[in-house]
Amino acid sequence: MLNFIYNIILLLLIPILVPLGYIIAYRKGEDKDYFERIGFIKIDKNIEKSIWIHCASVGEVRSIKTLYSTIKREFPDLSIVISTTTATGKRIAAEELNPDVAILLPIENRWAISYLLDILQCKLFIIVDTEIWPNLINTVHKKIPLILINGRISNRSFKRYKMLQFIFKPLLNKFTKIFTKSPEDTDKFKELLTTEDKLKTLGNIKFLNFSRPEDLGIIPPNKRILVAASTHEGEEELVIDAFLDIIDLDIFDQLVIAPRHLNRIDSVKDLCTKKGLKISTLTKYNSDVDAVIVDRFGSLEYLYSLSLKIFVGGSIVNIGGHNIFEALQFKKVIAVGPHMQNFQEIFTLALKYNVVKVIENKKDLIDYLKSQYQNADFENFFKALEFSSREKLNPIIEEIRDAID
Incomplete structure (x- = not known):
């Protein structure tokens, strides 16, 4: 009954959502493939056997790079279909993974999905992250x-x-298997399902996906920058105060702040100005200012590659942390707060091999900014991540093997 009501509501909304969605896509320059979202998808390849992997957007696409290459190596004759919810995700999938088929997901069009499953000869469907x-x-x-x-x-x-x-x-009971990121997530799924038969804790498969950031050519490569990335309210002030306290030591030329949410840019600008910092945005970069506010997506890895020191936010305030591998891949000891529960696995390894420094206050941050970390063991840190990554993928590979045999 619930499913019937849900689909009636969808049918009533289609005359509004379809044209509105097209207008939004047109304004963003993403109208070319827009009608794939509705189900108008042309498959111009003869697919004999495939698996379909659905990723919401860019982050999820990039998170499966290691899995994708492992599948290709283990099953060379198996075609891989990747769908995404966003146009940018589809473009990144095509450019960086080059799957046999890359499409936008026909959102909630059960007839189109059923048709595609048949024509693509799909044997297994994989959803990355909790997309319901x-x-x-x-x-x-x-x-x-x-x-x-x-x-x-x-x-x-x-x-x-x-x-x-x-x-x-x-809905969750429809999954054959649910591989979770952490024991805490497993417990939550168990409470929802009232069983653990379908559950297995694998950890986060997003790690060990090295990338080569595009050189945006914005900041001079000899500029000594401190990057505060994915920051939340309260964290910018801590970083600014620490930066100002050591500004006379001539360690850094500029502070670069990348708020987690771009709708906070104005408040971060106001804070910098209040603290007496001369500012510019990244898109209108000025080499002579004290602080640069990042006002565009897709710049973090470029900034990490240039930085002398890095603070990753969401960890002083209790958000649970953000992805630290994106920074650690450049072999730079980074600073985070104590609240890293969303990335506990890689955080624990990073602590073990001395590639991360935990800070709780301004004094801790200043100590980090002034210190050199000679005992950081990046070689064994990456080896441990690689071993962990291989171990995690084995159960997924076995599910694929069972499905296609």
Whole structure:
């Protein structure tokens, strides 16, 4: 009954959502493939056997690089289909992974999904991270095995899932297997499903995906910069105060602040100005200012590659931390706060091999900014990550093997 009501609502909304969505896509320059979202997808290849991997956007696409190459190596005759929710995600998938088929997901169009499963000869469907699309899940479940990898439920989402457990429990039960990011996530799924038969804790598969950032050519390579990345309210002030306290030591030429949410740029600008810093934005870069505010997406790895020191936010305030591998891949000891529970696995390894410094206050941050870390063991840190990555992928590979045999 719930599924019937859901689809009636979708049908009523289509006359509004389709043209509105097209206008938005046109304004963003993403109208070329827009109608794939509705289900108008042309497959111009003869696919004999495939698996379909769905990724929400760029982050999820890049997170499966190691998995993708492993599948290609283990099953050279198997075609791989990648769908994304965003146009940028599709472009990155095509450019960086080069799958046999890259498409935009026909959102909640069960007829299009069913048709594609047949024409692509799909044997297994993989959803990356916790993407819950009822029609997608119900349609796939009727035809082929469905697994979830990198499964995670935030504390905020968990409250909503529990309140609507009568909706989410049947959907989650449609998965053949759910591979979670942490024991804490496994416990949350277990509470929702009231069973652990489908669950296995693998850890985060996003790590060990090295990338070569595009040289944006904005900041001179000889500029000595301190990068504060993915910051939240309260963290910028801490970094600014530490930067100002050591400004006379001539360690850094500039502070670069990349707020986690771009809608906070104005407030970060106001804070910098209040503290007496001359500022510019990254898109209008000025070499002579004290601080640069990042006002565009997709710049972090470029900035990490140039930096002398890095602070990754979401960790002083209790957000749970953000991805630190993107910074650590450049073999630079980074600073984070104590709240790294969302990335506990890599954080624990980083502590073990002395490639991360935990700070709790301004004094800690100043000590980090002034110190050299000669005992950082990046070689064994990356070896440990590689071993962990291989171990994690084995159960997924076995699910694929069972599905295609």
